[in-house]
Amino acid sequence: MTARYGIIGWPLGHTMSPTLHNWGFGQIGLDAVYKAWPLEPEGVADFIRRVRTEPIMGASVTIPHKRAVMPLLDRLTDRARTVGAVNTLYWDGDQLCGENTDVTGLVAPLRQLGQLPGSALVLGAGGAARAAVIGFRELGVPDIRIANRTPDKARAIASELSVRAVAWEARMDQGAGIVCNTTPLGMSGDLAQATPWDADRFEPGMIAYDIVYNPLRTRFLREAGAAGCRTVSGLEMFLHQGLAQFQLWTGHALDEGGARELLL
Template identity: 75%
Template sequence: MTARHGIIGWPLGHTLSPALHNWGFASLGLDADYQAWPTRPDELAGFIDRVREQSIRGVSVTIPHKRTVMPLLDRLTRRAQAVGAVNTLFWCDGLLWGENTDVTGLAAPLRALEKLPDTALVLGAGGAARAAVAALAELGMPEILVANRTPEKAHELARDLSARAVPWETRMDQGAGLVCNTTPLGMSGELLDATPWDALRFTPGMIVYDIVYNPLRTRLLREAEAAGCVTVSGLEMFLHQGLAQFRLWTGREPDEAGARALLLNRLARPNR
């Protein structure tokens, strides 16, 4: 019987997750599929019931369910508990678990860099920001700062994950050697030309990481690159969080280079 997987969120919009996972299943000859399941907040509990009743093998979880799904599960991994958000559901010994592979995805491209600075600044305070702070902590970052337009959310995140909240208005004055944008600023659509950083405030050698992957090169990354910064695209986070999910669900390892090429092709030709 075909092993069923999918992604839930609301509104779900366009997502590359089905393309990534279905390619992985096909490339390894697995009898499995992955679908998009738009799920309103008031439908979440019922959906989890169906996961249990229909033995759905794995689920990706996105906004706005990353935190509200947690009490509906049997177990949480230590990482998911620490982050306070879940992006992956999987089965283990008959129990439905929640994991956060966003942390894996965020950390992967940073591990590949020769040297990291002593201070990192995370922009935003949602589920992705929590994953970013957790990833930076796993990498041994000495000082992690958080800035958000709503200061209460930044303080809550900082308190939960042992970071330090700073005012949004002074974010560019903190001397951070690494800046990670987890806000939607720069995303395709109405926010395409938006950026959370002044182009004149970049310094050469600074690491600028934008988790937005559509477009592939956001205004933030283009301006950072022009100023001599090291830039990291959100495609890398998306790729590695997805590969981590795939490993959890199947115990198999899809080809990373092939998966990256697939995603780049899909982003270049969005209507395919």
């Protein structure tokens, strides 16, 4: 019987996850299919029942369900508990487990850059910002700061995760070696021409990381690149969180280069 996988979210919109995972199943010759399942918040408990009974072999979880699924599972990984969000459901024997591969996805492209600067600044204070702070901590970046338009949210994350909150207005004065945008500024649509950073405030040697992947080169990344900074696109985070999911589900590591080419 064909094994079933998929992604839940609401509104789900366009997602590259089916492309990645269905290609992956083909690569390893697994009889499986991955679908997009738009799911309203009221439907989460029902969905988890379906996962258990049908069964569904694994699922990606995206906004707004990343927290809601947590109490419905048999086990959470330490990582998922620390991040406070689940983006992956998988089976360990007869236990339905929740993992978070967003941190893995965020960290992987930075590890590939080798020696990193000693300071990082996270812009935004939503779920992705939390994952970014935890990622930078795992990378051993000694000085981590967070800035958000609504300062209280940055302060809450800062005090919980023992990093420093700084004023949104002062974000470009921090001398940060890595700047990670987790806000929707620059995302296609109304915000496409927006950027969280002034073009003349990039310093050579900085790393500009945007978790936005639509468009692939946001204004933030284009201007950082033009100023001589290294840039990391949100596509890399997407790719690596997806490869980590695939490995959890199948035990197989997909070819990273092939997967990137597919998504591009």
